[in-house]
Amino acid sequence: MLFAFPFVWLVTTTFKGDEEIFSERLNWVPRIPWYAKSSPYVDQRAYNPIQRPHKVSREMWERLEPALRVALWRRAVELAPEAGIVLLAEAREQVTRGLWEQVRATLSAEALSGNPQQVARATAQAIDADMLSTVWAHIYKRVMLGTLRVLDEANKNILEEKVEWKARHGRLAPNETKLSGEEGLLLTYADFSGGEALTTYLPDLTEARVERLALSFHDDESWRHVHLLLITPTGAYRSKHPFIMGNGSWQDVTWTFRPPRDRRSLEITLVRAKVTSQPTSHQWVLIVTISPTSPLRAAFDKFARNYREAIRYVPFWTFARNSMVLVVLNIAGQLFACSLVAYAFARLSWPGRDVIFVVLLSTMMLPPQVTMVPVFLIVRKLHWYNTLTPLWLPSFFGSAFFIFLLRQFLMTIPRDLEDAAKIDGCSYFGLYWRIMLPLIRPALAAVAIFQFLGSWNDFMGPLIYINDLRLTPLSLGLFQFQQEHAAEWGMLMAGSLLMTLPAIAIFFVAQKYFIQGITLTGIKA
């Protein structure tokens, strides 16, 4: 089972958010998002349960823990006004845990010994308003609206005044909680059937060549979708895809009229929309809708996030298409060339056959590195550099290993059939095409699978011959992606898994032939 561990780790990591990935604990099961019917809410899972530190004895801890809990909460209540927080009773457990996590690391063994009451009090005293703010910001999930900026081509803000938002159902109010540096309106809402809509009216901006709208936005990690509908005097636009509230922090949500220049951009494109209601003249109307969600939908969105991002950042489909092209051409080439050549070696007698067969076998011993350099020079001379050609054309000349495999298989087929056909006046090509090919299908299947894996995995070939992202196959593409996003493990794992899936699928479908191929030749793929 040890073998399955890394693989399971791969799969579960793809479903995790950064917080889970970099948490201190080893967690196998990705978290299912907390489903809150209304917002703001207290995230009851933000902090892990309080655990006994190694430096404290069990007996001591039994007395210390209750005292600590009381002292920490009391300290929180005491500090709340200073931190600008309205504490909620339901958050007690989480606040206690969070504060403990904040101070835990700074405590020495001496600080944790002695009278439990005193220790607890001293520990609580070490907490300041900043720590409480940090903890509160982490557990109190809320939607907040910051400033809206309307930017022109030169990235200049062309809307100087502050905009007024109206909420259709919920309540939009200045935030009572004054966390450090936080400015904005707090949205209180519950799951309605139609979703929560916020509206604002802007002056006509048509003249000013608006390029994008950036809204600083604090999401509540409820995995609801945020859509934008924009009605201008000249027409209506909607966001091409939603913004999904999955971060629980401040960010700039940017909608743009122009498709972003590069794929790394996080901007959401606006597309033309049809609306029935006619816009009020000379005003821009901005409608931000938070659509309702269900626990299932939220879980799906959370689990799919890494995949979505991987597909967007990687240009996954471009890479996959290149890989597919290579796989198909390579398989076609190998099947055609190898079966033909193998037939010549197995069934036809021609002068020099045996000598050449020995040469063929010995080329299998030759490390490919020996020919790597001259082949590169040939490719360069033929102007095939930075094209897919050098990665598939050689297949049409066959490869020694597959020829050997097919020849071994052909040797096991009785000659009677052939002889009968020969008497009927069948040509050699006819013999090969009509009689032999159908008979060696299982071996051809093995060849196809080996070649599939070979081309799908090939890394050094593209590394040497391809320098254009548009021609890059998945193997090299994933590597380059890894180079650029070294720390985004969730996304990297999703990309890796996506690349692995076709290989595994093929393996499951054709396992029989695969194992047959290995045992027939005894050679590893």
Add this chain to the structure above:
Amino acid sequence: MLSTRALCVIVPSVLLLRGLAAADEPIELVIWGVWNREGWRKCFDEFERRHPNIRLITSATGGRMDEQKLMCGIAGGAPPDCINQDRFSVGGWAARGAFLPLDKFIERDRGRPDAVRPEDFYKACWQEVVYEGRVYAIPINTDDRALYYNEDLLRQAGYVDADGNVVPPRTWEELKEYAVRLTERDANGKIIRIGFIPNYGNSWLYLYAWQNGGEFMSPDGKRCTLDAPENVAALQYVTDVYDALGGAEEVNGFAASFQTGELDPFLIGKVAMVINGNWHLEAIARYKPDLHFGVVPAPVPEGRKPITWSGGFSWAIPRGARHVEEAWEFIRFMNSLEAARIDSAAEQAYARSWGRTYVPWMYANRRLNEMAFAEFAPKSGRLNRYLRLFIDLMPHSRFRPVTPVGQLLWDEHVRAMDAAIYHKQTPQDALATGARNVQRQLDLLAQARSGRPLNRRAVAGVALLGAVALLVYAGWFFKRRWPVGAMRQEARAGIAFASPWLTGFVIFTGGPVVASLVLSFCRYDVLHPPVFIGVENYRTLLFDDPLFWKSLGNTWFMVLGVPIGMAIGLGVAMLLNSAVRGLTIYRTIYYMPAIVPTVASSILWMWVLNPQHGLINRGLAALGIAGPNWLTSAEWAKPSLILMGLWGVGQGMIIWLAGLKGIPETYYEAAAIDGASAVRRFTSITLPMLTPYIFFSTIMGIIGTFQIFNQAYIMTQGGPVDSTLFLVYYLFNNGFRYFKMGYASALAWVLFWIILILTLIQLKLAPRWVHYEQ
């Protein structure tokens, strides 16, 4: 056959048609090394707006760490049209003939209002792109270094004048004294704050050596003067400061806990003074705008003038670029005042959108820099004052020598510095060793320019002769063996059917093998004709190249994985063989890792082996064991790769399963009747019966190990400290990174012989232990 006249008509019309088609389609200008910079994005947009016929295809490829891509692109005849390169490396590229000289464009544009004028640039920036009198790139940005100090800490320590102003150190002696005095220790004597670390931040020996009047290369660039007396004295000073602080070991132990970003040790007061670049202002503006800090030119030896040094990036046009004119157009635009204004405005807006104060970077072009300072820098306060100071220091800036051995010089200077501050060598010895290594490479390069190019005609003649001889032999062979009668047809069909492989063999194997052999006796960098140098490559490789031996040793270490893998594979296979139920499922699970593409499994294992958050170290931590740093530690990198390899033993397992199935059950029954124990049955029946499989797996395993490349390339890039530099990786680096094609070919042949000899030895030994059933 087409007549010549027809050709005369067809060719021009085809060309014309293509020309017409090209006029409609926009030119795709490929630009590499592009950073994710908001300001640049705006500049590119503007450039495209002004040139509707040009479309920019930008990518981050080919940056500093990606030399191989650029080199392959140039050698393969499909380089980008323009690339952003570290100026420091421009000399090396120019020496290889990889970049186009730009003088003719500069000359041609003279007088245009937007011309690129050498006199506009800071001297240190411009001279860094000039190699042997020609300009190979146009500088973009620059930086320089000065001493940052924490005012509060200096005030606390009493470094104030009569008016209560903080007095920073001015000389080396003062710096050392301040450093010691500002260092604080806890009750146990552990450092909790340090005054100053000579090589923390960004100074390196370069700064101290230049301050002391030292040089690293002779003016003609032929001699390395790393061990000049001034440099030795500078290194002595650096060592002294470390010693005064308690030794490099203790100081660097403390420094190992330093973080970046908002926890930068200077920002949080863990370091009182640091020599760093102007970019540090940006970090201060971003994370701690209220920090009380000051900047002064870095302290100098008594009686010397302040000095600093600069680096930065530049635009270059690779040789073989398809759209040279457009690329130059692009470079000229990026160097214009308007582009700088667009760039700065967008960057400023971007910084503001995050609520940060914008501190512009420094342009290498003085005019652009003054514009950016006047229009976009903070108008007052410390950030304004000190950015001005950095700009005013630029005329006193030095730059790293422009030489093809720049990288080596850098590496050697770092190594020498380490050796000296850790007292492994005296500063004199350490620098002398470094100088020797650099000098040897320099001499080699000087030699490389001499030599007679391989006579192409002679080579072609010999090749032709060989081919003719082969053909004659083949003709004779076939004539003698060619069958008569009905067999004739079959022989013809046979050759026809085998012809794909025969052709492929000649083109992709036979020909290249011969070519590779010839190349291994040449020096060949693709850009220049090959030069015949006899056995020089082999001699260097065997006697003069420690890296070759290191890579061989590394590869040999990996062979350890072969028997371990076989044992595990066999063990698993035996377990599966006895448990009949669910065989397919288990087999699939074990086999799966072998299916996972190398890139994916490498990335997965980088995550599994991540020192802080990886599966293995988390698991170990749960057991109370502190796991090693795996891939980032020189000792553990190879075992990590072996471990990862073991995950894939499922592949071999299928062969073992087949072998086990082939052992007749009757043998075991007979043994059981004789009362043989399970161990006995294993050693006396299973193992001997499996010897052919063991033999086969060993041979294949060793061959496979000697070709290990992908994992090392993806996961460790040969590092740390060359600990995963394997033979094929070294070969690849030589061939496709340094483009020493001849040397790479020699390496390939050595690899071939090693594999061949190992295989032959095993074949020879086989009869002694491999048991074949009759």
